[in-house]
Amino acid sequence: MEEGWFRVRGRALLPTDALSEEILEGYGSGALLRCKITRPRSMPHHHFFFAYLKEAFENWPEGGAELGNGVRFHPENEEHLRAWAIIMAGVKFRIAVEVDDGDMPAGELGNVLAGVLRKLRRMRIYAWPKLINGRVRIVMPVSIAHDPMDEKDFSELSSAVFDMIEGLIGLSADECWERWHERADKDAVAA
Numbered sequence: 001m002e003e004g005w006f007r008v009r010g011r012a013l014l015p016t017d018a019l020s021e022e023i024l025e026g027y028g029s030g031a032l033l034r035c036k037i038t039r040p041r042s043m044p045h046h047h048f049f050f051a052y053l054k055e056a057f058e059n060w061p062e063g064g065a066e067l068g069n070g071v072r073f074h075p076e077n078e079e080h081l082r083a084w085a086i087i088m089a090g091v092k093f094r095i096a097v098e099v100d101d102g103d104m105p106a107g108e109l110g111n112v113l114a115g116v117l118r119k120l121r122r123m124r125i126y127a128w129p130k131l132i133n134g135r136v137r138i139v140m141p142v143s144i145a146h147d148p149m150d151e152k153d154f155s156e157l158s159s160a161v162f163d164m165i166e167g168l169i170g171l172s173a174d175e176c177w178e179r180w181h182e183r184a185d186k187d188a189v190a191a
Contacts, residue, residue: 038150045151049144049158050078051180052173056165057081065168083126086141089160096120096127097138109136 004020006013013035015021027033057078064072075081087093097116099109113129116138120127127140144154162173 039152041146041149041151041154045154045158046146048177048180049154049161050082052162052165052171052176053078053082053085055176055179056169056171059169059171061169067168080126083141084128085161085165086144086157087128087130087139089157089164093130093139094142095132095137096125096140099129099136099138113138 002023004023005016006020007016008014015024057075060075060081064074067073073084075084097120099112099116104112113136117127117129120138120140125140127138130137130139132139142157143149144157149157166172
């Protein structure tokens, strides 16, 4: 699949660089092309997502956040919080391990899950068990790197993470955004 950068002018897409022009030159005038149109990621949005997670980690309740049924979560570090939040927000995750839990007794299943999770943790991979369509899966967060995730998908993911964390610890993304810009303004004046 060829990728290029194009700018919208009226109802036309115009190439923005030589490589994109080359792509179009390979097709005759009037050729029918199928395109997947995405928006490039916003760097300020990307930076703010990580700034918000840093702020959330620094303001996380000492005893952990109450998740319900007496379960509490306390992140080890910002990366642990990011991985957990992406999965728990329920927007994007990938299956890391499928556990064949057919007729396995609950205690045995628990031991298998704990063993797999320990091995993943030793490899510095954050993953959690999740019930999907009645089957136990061990899931890990999707990559939020620029290339695999466009702005639309990143906006959906970040909004879900912001809403979930605000619901747990009360940290508003809007308030954090204002503080983040105030700090950036102060840093710019000081420099």
